[in-house]
Amino acid sequence: MNPLCKPNEHALSRRQWLGGMGGAAAAGALGGLVSPAVGEVLKQKEKQVLFIWLDGGMSQLESWDPKPNTQFGGPFRSIPTKLPGIHVSELMPRMAKKMDKICLVRAMRTQDNSHSAGVPRIQRGDPKNRGVIYPYFGSAVAQLMGPTASGLPPYVWVKPGSGGFKPTDAGFLGPKYGALAFGDGQPPPNFLRPATLSPEQDTARNELRRAFNFNYAQPRRKANNEANTYVFDTAEILLKRREIFDTSKYPQKEKDRYGNHLLGQHMLIGRKLLEAGCRFVKVNSYGWDTHGDHFNGTVSLVNRFDQAFAAVLEDLEATGQLDHTLVIAMSEFGRTPRINGHAGRDHWPEAWTIALAGCGINAGAVIGATNAQGTFVKGDEYDIGHMFHTWFRALGINPDAVEFDNGGQPLPIAHDDMGVIPGVLA
Amino acid sequence: MADPKKEPKQLQVLESERQLLCTRFSPDGTHLIAGGMDAQVHRWHRAEVAPEKEGDEKKIEWQPLPNLAGHHAWVGAMGFHPKAKHIFTGDSWGQLRCTDYEGQKLKVHWSQKTAHDGWLRQIAVSKKHLATVGRDGAVWLWSHAGKRIAEWKGAEEIFAVTFQPDGQRVVFGDAKGVVRVWNFTTKIIEREFTLNEFYKLARIQDVCGLTRLVFLEDGKTLLAVGCAPTDGGTMQGIPTLDWLDYATGKSTQRYQFGVENDAFITDVAWHPKGYLLCATSGVTGRGTTFFIRPGEKEPFYSSTKIANIHALALHPDHQHFTLTSTSRGSNGNGRRLDKEGNYSGNTSPVHVFELPA
Structure with a gap:
């Protein structure tokens, strides 16, 4: 076997590698702030985010905002929760007991009812159109806050299916702030040193790779090279924590508690990545x-989400990590009250719910409401721009003061006509 | 393709204000009963109407009667008392009720508010007993008077139930396609067999395909009805009929109809002339009615005129049947208001047909 890498596998400079290794110093990571209160941002370093994305659209009526025995309420009962007067679907028995740990915003009204446009629009915060592609929330946090002192990749994504580096999430921030995705909860297949390669050979190979990369990078686009370097560097640090991905070594009891299904196991890996x-x-x-x-379908979908979500909250709380971790559980929209002929519900951005927990969040609050039929929001409506303001504030970032720098163009980090959702923050 | 010579004749369309889940004719043929998503039991009765022109034959019409209230959730399970004019109905909150179905003042004979913990899926009736199954993974045996007699409980949700033709065993099928034969006297599961084609784990979703278990007239053939699921989310699968040798649980014939978009055979009825009437509901806008004889490779009649059929009922005269469908244009993303600016729900037209002579 040839111990040398293929040229297209990397692009690296020693300077950048060192910069990456010193991620805690975060000089590069904070470089994009136009008006940063750098001292404040540094203080926020250890704040983290767990972002649970239920792709396709979870029904608010079969989860957080049930309307039993109404025209569109569906077949399920609602059950009381730990919060007096607040009910959730019977499909969420575990979260019903943890309602004092989370905050529900039941008055979401967003703008897009398609997946193809809705997913990025929601995850980018749907800001005013300024002719640029905004970063996903994960990329924004990666850029604004950088890696933690661990030096581990700041934006990672545990997902079913394929993995790899996903630079498009980063929008105008540049590929460096993309997501490192662990497809099927596993590191990239070539991530680990092959058994046929000795540590000495590996070191020699890396030295050679760096030298080649340095030369390769010189005439090429800086942003892409930076991204390659950054990802490789942070991934190399992650390599030292590869036991995270070996779920066979996790205690069976722990796995059972999260659920022996994809979401449960991925949530458990997610928690380990937060801990790391x-x-x-x-x-x-x-x-x-x-x-x-x-x-x-919802019976198993919601029940398995309930299991995994309750388990991760319990563990984050037990370790004290919930105090500095913002937890978000959401989809791109909810589902129609109207029940179609295939006994299904379609896409519904008109009135749906987002669940939040952790740092900065007013645990036990239920913000906003839908009408008796669950068709529309009753009272104040909130868009994803409001939510971005709220999330940034929860992380200690002032969206009215901090801006992105798009090559000299200052851009607000959240929709400039919106603000924090009242009552959500502690 | 439908053969025009064998095309059933549509006689009437019964309107409902809400969506219906199950429909059956009373054993005496005088009433048509449907369970709805509105927690109501809907009723129509058979009426003779004077002919429009002198000399014409009297016309039969199904006319609406007041609904039965008392449920609090979807009424999707139904069965008739074998002798009295009573109906057993079950809802998705677990309530089981026995009421009159004939007349204006309807007596509630008994009700069990928590017959099951949650969704009561199906009811089967024998000469002596009643069996119910539900989301709680339980099978209950009841007397016709509403007394609990025996229970079996497993881990999975149970979707389909029937009695062995001699009434001595309850046969039921669960979410994973496991069919069990329960001797309720000894309280022992005597046999079980797994119909793998009726279940799929799609990502984290259990996609469950079994809708009905039906004994054919010979009592030796158990028909498993439903869907061989291929994907979750916007659920897809192929409508499937599996003829099982009841003694061994082995499939003797499997018939799959249509494509993945066609999804479920939602309901069937056995016609004494030796064929099955079947109805399907697939993705919105898709649905087929087809008639097939055991042993034959293709239906001798099929029609796609009516979509998303959730119930099929054969009249005791074996000459009439109904298809309970879904209103047209039932799906759509986002806000869609009616002419008056209201956000309205779908309905379930009930189509009444006459079989060709």
Whole structure:
């Protein structure tokens, strides 16, 4: 076997590698702030985010905002929660007991009812159109806050299916702030040193790779080379924590508690990545687009989410980590009250719910409401721009003062006509 | 393709204000009963209407009667008392009720508010007993008077139930396609067999395909009805009929109809002339009615005129049947208001047909 890498596998400079290794120093990471209160940002270093993304659209009616025995309420009962007067669907028995730990915003009204446009629009915060592509929330946090002192990749994504580096999440911030995705909860297949390669050979190979990379990078676009370097460097640090991905060594009891299913196991890996020090961990579940056989499908979907979500909250709380971790559970929209002919619910951005917990969040609050039929928001409506303001504030970032720097163009980090959702922050 | 010579004749469309889940004719043929998403039991009765022109034959019409209230959630399970004019109905909050179905003042004979912990999926009736199954993974045996007699409980949600033709065993099928034969006297599961094609784990979703278990007239053939799921989310699968040798649980014939978008055979009825009437509901806008004889490779009749059929009922005269469908244009993302600016729900037209002579 040839111990040398293929040229297209990397692009690296020693200077940048050192910069990456010194991620805690964060000079590069904070470089994009136009008006940063750098001292303040540094203080926020250890704040983290767990972003649980239920792709396709979870039904608010079969989860956080049930309307039992109404025209569109569906077949399920609602159950009381730890909060007097607040009910959730019977499919969420575990979270019902933890309602004092979370905050629900039941008055979300967003703008897009398609997946293709809605997913990026929501995850980019749907700011005013300024002709640029905004970063996903994970990329924004990675850029604004940088890696934690662990030096681990600041934006990682545990997901079913393929993995790899996802630079497009970063928008105008540049590929460096993309997501490092662990497909099927595993590191990239070539991540580990092959058994046939001795440590000495590996070191020699890396030295050679760096030298080649330095030369390769000189005439090429800086942003892309930086991204390659940054990812490689941070991944190399992660390599030292590769036991995170070996779920066979996790105690069976722990695995059972999260659930022996994809979301449960990925949530558990997500928690380990948070514990290891990743700044922003996205845990993804697919298959929530229940246009057909919705009610039968929802039984297992919501129940498994309930199990995994309750377990991760319990553990984050037990370790004290919940105090400095912002937890977000959401989809790109909710689902229609109207039930279609395939016993399904379609896409519904008009009135849906987002669940929050952790640092800066007013635990036990239920903000906003839908009408009796669950069709529309009653009272104040909130868009994703409001939510971005709220999230940034929870992380200690003032969205009215901090801006992105898009090559000299200052850009607000959240929709400039919106603000924090009242009552959500502690 | 439908053969025009064998095309059933549509006689009437019964309107409902809400969506319906199950529909059956009373054993005496005088009433058509449907369970709805509005927690109501809907009723129509058979009426003879004077002919429009002198000399014409009297016309039969199904006319609406007041609904039965008392449930609090979706009424999707139904069965008739074998002798009295009573109906057993079950809802998705677990309530089981026995009421009159004939007349204006309807007596509630008994009700069990928590017959099951949650969704009561199906009811089967024998000469002596009643069996119910539900989301709680339980099977209950009841007397016709509403007394609990025996229970079996497993881990999975149970979707389908029927009695062995002699009434001595309850046969039921769960979310994973496991069919069990329960001797309720000894309280022992005597046999079980797994119909793998009726279940799929799609990502984190259990996609469950079994809708009905039906004994054919010979009592030796158990028909498993539903869908061989291929994906979750916007659920897809192929409508499937599996003829099982009841003695061994082995499939003797499997018939799959249509494509993945066609999804479920939602309901069937056995016609004494030796064929099955079947109805399907797939992705919105898709649905087929087809008639097939055991042993034959293709239906001798099929029609896609009516979509998203959730119930099929054969009249005791074996000459009429109904298809309970879903209103047209039932799906759509986002805000869609009616002419008056209201956000309205879908409905379930009930189509009444006459079979060709």
